[in-house]
Amino acid sequence: MERDIRLMPSDVTIRNLGVGYGEHEVLSLDELTVDPGEFLSILGPSGCGKTTLLNAIGGFVQPSRGTITVGGRDITALPSHRRGLGVVFQNYALFPHLSVAGNVGYGLRVRGDDRARRESRVAEMLELVGLSAYADRRPNQLSGGQQQRVALARGLAISPDVLLLDEPLSNLDAQLRRQMRVELREIQEALGTTMIFVTHDQDEALSMSDRVALFHDGRQEQIGTPEEIYRRPRTRFVADFMGAANLLRGTVVDDSLIDVEGEHLPVRTARRPGTTVDVALRREQIILDADPAAGPPVGVRGTVHMRSFSGSHWEFVLTTTKGVRLTAEVPDRPGSDWSAPEVGREVGISWRQDVPHVLEAVSP
């Protein structure tokens, strides 16, 4: 059964793409390749160009330069209805005047498939998204999650070379969103369709994707696996967007120390002494020496400036002796003899020397 609905996935290659002109260029992309069968997320804040990129691939905006190739076929000049791509929108965009089956079968009807073929394909797709019992319903009789499943089935019914998803989970509530992430990924793996998924939610991008492309100001900041993006951000923007709370600018002292505002912090680096670097340190990587499992004594001293309790964790704002401010997150340990240091208390601040990440690029 699953073998029947699998198809040869296509790759997508985008070269030298621009949308808009001159100062009004809203997207500029040198190269982006999506592998056949890959699930690629385009991640970024609103206005970063991610939706523009999706619209350019879908044929809804005309690029001012560059080429888009799908499965070796140059589609840059084709109108949207000749591209053969599936699209799923944030607001579902179902046809309100057609039944669920009518929606899912619309692309097949346009293509001219005969009735029997259409019906079997629609049934197959509805089964895939678990909505076989709803074939005769109208879209407005369905919940948001069900509507989005119909939209997904509709986009996939035409066996598209690539499925484009524009923030498809953003209108759903948190619990459903989590469930749909898993379902979407399962469907993607079952069909093997290449999917390009636009989102502003880094959790979503990290948890679902083979690779993540992070966009900022109409440009691609970094592309890589979720682990790469998370652990080895290339720029300050990526580090910040991926939630690294401590972004420190300093000068390399030697291969294991950098100087930040006069404070010598233990950071392993291969950069030449004297180089200005940005260092990202995640809050959960900081160890307080009130902690019984304290790491090696490579830290600095500081005081607790503020603390707050979030249930499973304590968050501390710390100030080192030289005035560098750091944010740390420490798991709460109820029942142990550990207690969270109070405000004003002097603490030892340390981390494993290899965890702070020296960013590849120094932003101006």
Place this chain on the structure above:
Amino acid sequence: MRTAAPPRWPGPGILVIPPLVFVVIMFAVPLVQLAQLSLRPSDAFNRLLDGFTTENFRRVLSEPYFADSISYTVVNSAVVTLACAVIAFPLSWVITRTSRRWLKVLVFMVVISPMLTSVVVRSYGWRIVLSSEGPVNSALLGLGLVEQPLALLTSRAGSVISIVHVLLPFFVLMLNSTLKALDESVLRAAQALGAGPIRRLMQVILPLSVPGFVGGAIVVFSLSMGIYVTPLLIGGVNQPLGGLRVYTQVMTSFDYPTAAALSFVLLAISLIVAGLLSAVQLVGGKRIHG
């Protein structure tokens, strides 16, 4: 301890009373009086008599002078409504969906200009355009398409054209709200699924515009059933339009009961057509909005 509840504010519903009173006094009361009038007998000098009769309705429905005007008016209104629908759609599309602001404003101003000009100016404008020495006839003569100037002013075409011009803004305004609400991503979804422009129009845009067409048709048909000033000024009083017949009965024959009966027949037809159109929309709308 709780103190006694303060006097209850009757709620914002109370605000509906003044407009309701206004509507009742200005519309319902005269309508009832007109209904009474249409059932009053009158003598040979059109003086009202006491009593009750259905004679006025019998006359209106059987004498060709009135009966033919009713069928003529219904056909006229249907043609006007259809023409408005066809013309209004592209105009409304441009107004609601173009990204070019100047074009939007320009088309909108052109469309509603008949509503902003006085009926006299507008109608005499049409008289000039359609007269035997006017630009239309000059062009037709000059091109050798006709040998004699056409009597456009008194022709049915002339009256339909001028009525369409007057009523078009109503249709466009009704259609605008529907087309404005049409979700761009639904059109994109259809396009991505392979639907070209014609398919998108026929299979998505028009089905979803039905409420606007129904609303526009109800308004334009009803207005067109009773219109008389514009045709009076352009084609004269002798065209067999229901509104003109009512006008003649009142202004020349002083036959108020017959005029009232004819008005009521025209009104009844408008209401029936509006009811049928609403039913179409209700059935269709139920399929969409459940």
